[in-house]
Amino acid sequence: MDEYLEFTREFFDFTGIDLQSYKRPQMERRLTALRNQLGFSTFKEYMARVRKDPQLLHQTLDKMTINVSEFLRNPERWEALIPHLKTLSAHGPLHAWSAACSTGEEPYSLALVMEEYVRQPYSILATDIDENVLAQAQAGVYRPYQMRSVSESLRRRYFDEVDDTWRVRPRLRAQVTFRKHNLLADAYPTGMSLIICRNVLIYFTDEAKQRVVERFAHALRPGGLLFVGSTEQFLKGYTERLVNVGPFLYQRQS
Ligand SMILES: C[S@@+](CC[C@H](N)C(=O)[O-])C[C@H]1O[C@@H](n2cnc3c(N)ncnc32)[C@H](O)[C@@H]1O
Numbered sequence: 001m002d003e004y005l006e007f008t009r010e011f012f013d014f015t016g017i018d019l020q021s022y023k024r025p026q027m028e029r030r031l032t033a034l035r036n037q038l039g040f041s042t043f044k045e046y047m048a049r050v051r052k053d054p055q056l057l058h059q060t061l062d063k064m065t066i067n068v069s070e071f072l073r074n075p076e077r078w079e080a081l082i083p084h085l086k087t088l089s090a091h092g093p094l095h096a097w098s099a100a101c102s103t104g105e106e107p108y109s110l111a112l113v114m115e116e117y118v119r120q121p122y123s124i125l126a127t128d129i130d131e132n133v134l135a136q137a138q139a140g141v142y143r144p145y146q147m148r149s150v151s152e153s154l155r156r157r158y159f160d161e162v163d164d165t166w167r168v169r170p171r172l173r174a175q176v177t178f179r180k181h182n183l184l185a186d187a188y189p190t191g192m193s194l195i196i197c198r199n200v201l202i203y204f205t206d207e208a209k210q211r212v213v214e215r216f217a218h219a220l221r222p223g224g225l226l227f228v229g230s231t232e233q234f235l236k237g238y239t240e241r242l243v244n245v246g247p248f249l250y251q252r253q254s
Pocket of ligand 1: 070099102
């Protein structure tokens with residue numbers, strides 16, 4: 001077995017994270033770069049250190065995928081979502097899940113849109129595999145470049161300006177529950193009206209993506225929607241239970 005595969009096996013035994021479910025060329029390149037940067041010449045040495053050093057495990061998680069996010073990422077997609085949110089809210093509270101939420105811009109964007117344009121009861125579960133990004137999400141403090149799609153008037157209503165940063169107001173923060181969750185291993189919630197999963201499925205192998213998409217279909221209530229990222233118009237053939245109902249939007253059939 002080659003050295004990288006051996007590493008992924010040991011890494012899985014140690015962390016429960018299956019690196020083989022991520023596209024290999026990208027993942028191997030990223031982890032080799034980190035390994036070299038840290039001065040290890042083999043994955044064997046690197047893994048031996050990961051076992052002893054929790055900080056290195058965090059660094060590895062950080063390198064695995066890009067964590068970059070921003071508020072109202074692809075603003076036109078969020079605008080197109082508003083009528084769907086109104087329909088989904090028509091028969092009771094909207095239960096949403098922002099899966100792989102990174103530093104929190106995505107679930108807070110949804111909370112903002114619900115407050116500003118929908119004004120119906122809702123709850124948001126926001127999850128990610130990486131505890132570091134979740135801690136930042138919970139703090140809810142953002143730099144101006146992460147806010148570039150948020151208008152001045154929305155900023156004033158939903159954020160407090162503190163020095164050179166924007167802090168999400170407690171009322172909005174209270175709507176979002178953050179939790180650690182591995183899309184490739186952990187149990188999924190059920191009864192969701194909306195799942196937002198953007199810019200993470202692209203890292204997964206086709207087999208892993210298939211499994212995740214099927215589990216999303218199961219996690220949605222009939223009529224519920226899956227909102228995916230702009231490079232992820234992929235679902236044709238993955239499951240019959242999700243039907244494309246708009247750009248980057250899929251609906252669970254009953
Ligand atoms: C590029 S960010 C996406 C953030 C946000 N969804 C967006 O589109 O702006 C990708 C996130 O996926 C998370 N991630 C990677 N593998 C994961 C897994 N197996 N389960 C849950 N989250 C994962 C990473 O920690 C990272 O925060």
